Amino acid sequence: MKSTSRQLALSLAAVTLLSAAPGAQAPASSRTRTHVQTLASDKFEGRLTGSSGEKLAADYLIAELKRMGAKPLPGQADFRMPFAFTAGSKDGGTTLKTMTANGMERTHEPGTAMALSFSDSAEVSGPVVFAGYGLVVPESQNFGYDSYAGLDVKDKVVVVLRYFPEDADQKTRAILARYADLRYKAQAARQRGARGMIVITGPRSPNAGELVPMSFDTAIAGSGVVAVSVKGGAWLIEGNGRSLDEVQKELDSGNPHVAGFAVPGVTATINAKVIRQQQTGHNVVAYLPASGSVSGVSKPWVAVGAHYDHLGRGTTGGSLAGKDEVNQIHHGADDNASGTATVLAIADALARQPRKRHLLIAFWSGEELGLLGSAAFVSTPPVALDQLSAYLNFDMVGRVSDNKLTVQATGTSAMWPKLLEQANVAAGFDLVLQEDPYQPTDVGSFNTASVACLTFFTGAHQEYHKPSDTADKINYEDLDRVGTFAAAIAKRLLDGDQVPQFTKVEQKTETGGRAGLRLFTGTIPDYASDVKGLLLGGVIGGGPAEQAGLAKGDVIVEIAGQSITNIYDYTYALELLKIGQPAKVVYLRGGQKQETTLTPAARK
Ligand SMILES: [Zn+2]
Ligand SMILES: [Zn+2]
Structure with missing residues (x-):
């Protein structure tokens, strides 16, 4: 395409000449x-x-x-x-401090700790609990895997491994992989009352010990979670005498009964700073x-x-x-x-x-x-x-x-x-x-x-x-x-004297939904918005959302008891719904909180 610029200059000159002469087109x-x-x-x-x-x-x-x-x-x-639009996010100087029972303090400076791209900017602290891979598979999947079973993480800082069990059989990995997105993990931690989440990449995983890069993302709302990744980080969980390598190996079998544990005496303070690039x-x-x-x-x-x-x-x-x-x-x-x-x-x-x-x-x-x-x-x-x-x-x-x-x-x-x-x-x-x-x-x-x-x-x-x-x-x-x-x-x-009258077309399939969802709600999320909650760009004619009285401009803040701060929470919450079973929806309309009941249909 080398010759293009010369041709271009010539044709632009031609256009200029022609437009200078009236009538010559x-x-x-x-x-x-x-x-x-x-x-x-x-x-x-x-x-x-x-x-x-x-x-x-x-x-x-x-x-x-x-x-x-x-x-x-x-x-x-x-x-x-x-x-204006949000083109991405970058770290604005996130730090992580930890304190052990015997008063040993350790600080991760920026560069060795980094906010996840969806993290809120805030400081949180609490006792450290290790929750394995931090995976929760919704009950609807008929596959029992809950990293939080038997763990109390309320008001704690949760440490989780990135990815999913490395040695599990293919079928197990396929199921777990769907819930291994760090947003799902952060959402699961938040739903259980955790104050923050620290991600480490285990020694047996790809990118071992590395930070999680901040990625471009158009769904930019804060997730309501403070979440960071750290370089290395094995010491965070080794307080009870076992090495991270050993602990990960056990988890990597995919056996759902391998439990997480509280790390005695260790508290962590995360100060996450995220800059959204407008x-x-x-x-x-x-x-x-x-x-x-x-x-x-x-x-x-x-x-x-x-x-x-x-x-x-x-x-x-x-x-x-x-x-x-x-x-x-x-x-x-x-x-x-x-x-x-x-x-x-x-x-x-x-x-x-x-x-x-x-x-x-x-x-x-x-x-x-x-x-x-x-x-x-x-x-x-x-x-x-x-x-x-x-x-x-x-x-x-x-x-x-x-x-x-x-x-x-x-x-x-x-x-x-x-x-x-x-x-x-x-x-x-x-x-x-x-x-x-x-x-x-x-x-x-x-x-x-x-x-x-x-x-x-x-x-x-x-x-x-x-x-x-x-x-x-x-x-x-x-x-x-x-x-x-x-x-x-x-x-x-x-x-013309006649103006076309607008007719609303009922939509057969949902646009913008997450691939693989079997459930149909008839909502059209506004992906460009950065309000807290899920802003509806519209509802599908005749769909469950319209039947529930929801409309364009409504902001869904809770569905089936799950609080919704963004599209990821929403897709997560959808996993918990059942076809034909009414779910309570709390939404904002004109700043006023309202409630309705939405009954999901089967996706055709
Ligand atoms: Zn295109
Ligand atoms: Zn195009």
Whole structure:
């Protein structure tokens, strides 16, 4: 891709020249190609949210918006609309002090003790109890394993081993591995009244004696637990005369009857300090004002949008790069320079025509991290959402093959099938309509906000989320046809007397649930939130949560007697529920504590 930057400079110069001459327009096809080639070039480094590549891409989009005469939204000074997100956590100087019965003090300075990424920042102290691997398998699994059986850990500091018994048979390991996530372990310790948790990696395990690295995590709420890992740490539990190696060997058999023990006379003081790293992403939002006054026009806004962010070098999750492509730029030509270019093409075409409604033009960031940009937009909308007639979304529209175009979310309004059919008379695609709006793209944010919406898609392919999703693989001729087709639909929406009425689509399968859960609750967790508790981004139509009266915006703080501070507590609590058995749910609505009963159904 060495020649790209020179080609780019040439085509940018061409665009500038053309725009300087009024009336002279580049044919749509060459512009679309330029947009995709530019956005997907090495220079933009995969457009990771919050990165300099994102900024370059936003600059490019803003220049294009200005060229076609679009303006920042009413009341906004700028096209850029920032939103904050948590990009990770780092240790802020955690320490661990221990004191033995004979007054020997020992301090782990930062670097030899480190907070776990989900730990609360706080100081706690208490007598030390060793709880083996700290594993608790819920009773519902019919597999008796409880590291805490017979142990009193209330107001104590629990020491646990990382991972799970090394020598157990495969079946046992498979079951235990599911509950070996340190969040589950921390949750189990907290449920039993422990004040804090210290993790050591046993001499018989991988990464023996090492700290647990702090990992990137978008579910950032404090867990309600103070938890650290320490380097080495054998001495923490060797106070009763046996070596850690010996103790671990016994546990490693997987025998559930090997018990933990209190360490006589040893107390520990954990001072955990976690710094959550806030970053800022930028949506780029503009509008083309209606030609005349919109007073008396029902729902006077129509929106088109696409996410312009991608995976950068694929280091923060979502990458499907092969071993030989690790850390390379993920170009994201189809995902989603193609959709971005289509939105520019639609806006460009409509800019030159009169219109009854305003056209809102949105380029989202943070989509690849969990629809963050569009979710921020609908949660504090700069244009009242009930003034929005419809939202059209474009994500991966550059790989038309066999004339096939998929349009999803058609169930969000009874008006869509006919409108699509009419517009397609001129376009001539082999349309595939799918009603389901619960798609892993920004259309989901608008469906949740009860806005009639559609999303256009030309199908998955080999290069999806890989560095090889490059501009040369885009089918530009058909990409322009998608733009022309969608512009015709947008035009009808802009000028029509009839506004699509939103219809709520019942969801068959839960989005965002943990794979393998057999239980269906119909909740849609808001993963981007950092409130304490589980914030509902929505509930699934007809599902148990909706039947229980729960709704978007509610914060679940307790379920079946388990307190919930974050999504991990929640998934843990779900393991304890039984299909068909009502469970008490305590939740906050508008700051008020309320109660209801939810009866989980079986997942289909
Ligand atoms: Zn995408
Ligand atoms: Zn993607």
